[in-house]
Amino acid sequence: MSELRLNVISNEWVIIATERATRPHDFAAAAAAHPTLPAHRADCPFCPGNEQLATAEICRTGGSGRAWRTRVVPNKFPALQPAGTPERKFDGVFRSISGVGIHEVIIEHPRHDAVMALMSAADIVEILQVYRTRYRIIQDDPRVAAITVFKNHGARAGTSLEHPHSQLIATPVVPPQARVRLERAMRYYDEFGACVVCQMLAQELAAGERVLVASDYFVSFIPYAALSPFHTWIFPRRHCASFADAADSELQDLAVNLKTYLGKLYHGLHNPDFNLTIRSLPGFEHADYQHWYVSVVPRVSNVAGFELGSGIFVNTALPEHSAAFLRGVTVPD
Amino acid sequence: MSELRLNVISNEWVIIATERATRPHDFAAAAAAHPTLPAHRADCPFCPGNEQLATAEICRTGGSGRAWRTRVVPNKFPALQPAGTPERKFDGVFRSISGVGIHEVIIEHPRHDAVMALMSAADIVEILQVYRTRYRIIQDDPRVAAITVFKNHGARAGTSLEHPHSQLIATPVVPPQARVRLERAMRYYDEFGACVVCQMLAQELAAGERVLVASDYFVSFIPYAALSPFHTWIFPRRHCASFADAADSELQDLAVNLKTYLGKLYHGLHNPDFNLTIRSLPGFEHADYQHWYVSVVPRVSNVAGFELGSGIFVNTALPEHSAAFLRGVTVPD
Secondary structure, eight states: OOEEEEETTTTEEEEEOGGGOOOHHHHHHHSOOOOOOOSOOTTOTTSTTOGGGSOOOOEEEEOSTTOEEEEEEEOSSOSSBSSSOOOEEEETTEEEEEOBOEEEEEEOOSOTTOOGGGSOHHHHHHHHHHHHHHHHHHTTOTTOSEEEEEEEESGGGTOOOOSOEEEEEEESSOOHHHHHHHHHHHHHHHHHSSOHHHHHHHHHHHHOTTEEEEOSSEEEEOOTTOSSTTOEEEEESSOOSOGGGOOHHHHHHHHHHHHHHHHHHHHHTTSOOEEEEEEOOTTOTTOTTOOOEEEEEEOOSOOOHHHHHHSOEEEOSOHHHHHHHHHTOOOOO | OOEEEEETTTTEEEEEOGGGOOOHHHHHHHSOOOOOOOSOOTTOTTSTTOGGGSOOOOEEEEOSTTOEEEEEEEOSSOSSBSSSOOOEEEETTEEEEEOBOEEEEEEOOSOTTOOGGGSOHHHHHHHHHHHHHHHHHHTTOTTOSEEEEEEEESGGGTOOOOSOEEEEEEESSOOHHHHHHHHHHHHHHHHHSSOHHHHHHHHHHHHOTTEEEEOSSEEEEOOTTOSSTTOEEEEESSOOSOGGGOOHHHHHHHHHHHHHHHHHHHHHTTSOOEEEEEEOOTTOTTOTTOOOEEEEEEOOSOOOHHHHHHSOEEEOSOHHHHHHHHHTOOOOO
């Protein structure tokens, strides 16, 4: 018998359809094959020595010339542009805002063939610190209502460039998903006087069966109502509304947690495509009900008509089974 | 310069990113190739003569034996099962309902290689009437809160079986998307004393530039805030809350409208994969603010990390251009 589970943070229902259960190993076979990449490509705008092929650099870490470790550049085909002020138009049911915002690319590593799962923890810390630096600066822009930091790994996850990179999009509106989470978190706080993220973390730790990696400051787990196989959340243990306020010690621990988790994906599921998002909303730094976290969605299954047409997801893998499988994957040193 | 557009029915923002504009013809090239299918397959559970390979028939149209025109059967791997009553469980933040519901398959045509775009209007009317028959019966089940009727065309849209079929899933909860639309429609009615679907239809007809097919009782158009290239809505002109109350004359006209629209997709974009959904909620038959409609999402683009992580969509095609392209496609008789 299948079961509907409610995710109380996102207000999403998922049908855990055990009748059509897929064994964890089968997802590994379904993962798209990644081509073997060279360490450097002469025509890649993100490779060292080709800096002139990319847009003008915003900032970097590492040395000068081609001796950088990370670089931030504007997206060459930006979804939103940083000039001007957002103009609103109203014409009956048609409402628009001019496309003002920020769209940046974080080049994560000089090597064309680097993969986050195989990077050193120090490399990952540096990338997380760059995310935080840009987040802190951009949140002060009065035109910005929300910042989405995300990474698409692999073609199935939407990458068009091979070289490892992340993106940041700052929008003049609060996205629908952030709005739902905000409303739900406020309502939960009204009812129970507690942060729903803190509560879920405590309950997932107590249950234990869906926990993947519990480190000093972070816990990665497959949520009780995971929308898809291996859908993972990484929660900071400390109640903290905004990613901007994550401490260095926390980012160091997050890097270790993330490296272990991504290593399990890489080795256990043969380097599947995935999307990673930092869920954090600026402007609620002192709210008792807001709590930032990281979400990872491995793209091992397809969204079909029912999901698109209802918003209810069908997960063919029991979250407890998916978690047990990943816990059992050993990541070589 | 790009533009953010708000869909006032779904409360979804879309970034129309003209900087990365894709020409309509390029989507045709991106459409996945469909294999040439035989008219009949000995191992297909949905082909005539193989009725014993499928689950027990619920109903059919046409003659006895293998002389049917459409058949309805339970899904062999149901997401939800029709036995028992939905039991709710509460354990802190973990909430669940037992997987009670209905999951049926509508086999649309005896021919394995039939394609809705190429069927006769009479064939399509019959399929729509079967949808309506099942919808009317199932909405009376007190365990059912919502009914989603949908069709996945092609592997990219999530089909696992080639033989043309649609599905119906009745859930014991109102799906999140239906809930948002309901709340928005009530609020719009509160503010303006009018149905937002009727208002949008009037405004799209007046603008004209996004209209695809305007027939006696239906209008198909690419919405002002289309979430993806060729994302299409087909609205009944008559204010009517529920698909269950669509008249025969309306279904006849819808079949003609749909056939013309799907023909334009088939010929103009080389038979792209698509998802089709009937958006209708039982229990609001007399509501002035509820209005059923049909949604079609051709799967010519990928959902990437920003969409997944924010709920804001990026559409690389200007809806007005997509509509002009499809209007220009001639469907051979």
